[in-house]
Amino acid sequence: MSLDFATAAAAYGKTGIGATGLESRQKSGSGFADMLGGFIKENIDNLKHAEQSSLKGLQGKADLTDVITAIGKAELSLQAVVTVRDRVISGYQEIMRMPI
Numbered sequence: 001m002s003l004d005f006a007t008a009a010a011a012y013g014k015t016g017i018g019a020t021g022l023e024s025r026q027k028s029g030s031g032f033a034d035m036l037g038g039f040i041k042e043n044i045d046n047l048k049h050a051e052q053s054s055l056k057g058l059q060g061k062a063d064l065t066d067v068i069t070a071i072g073k074a075e076l077s078l079q080a081v082v083t084v085r086d087r088v089i090s091g092y093q094e095i096m097r098m099p100i
Contacts, residue, residue, distance in 0.1 A: 050074030
């Protein structure tokens, strides 16, 4: 789902922020959403690689050291994703507790 921030800012009357600045940031691809998307894609790739290595190890086509290394890397990736998720939820809850 793609958000058009310039349209949203105009709809809420927040044109003082500068819709063109938002559009240029959105086009540059260096936003938080892009960073988070790259992080998630990298972790998914690690998990897929660990799964493939495990299957090859069960078939006797892979070295045990490679399988253990891939599984360890996938485990660390999963722990990182869970930590980021917990921090995002904690931040959201903190914002929701703020008085208006």
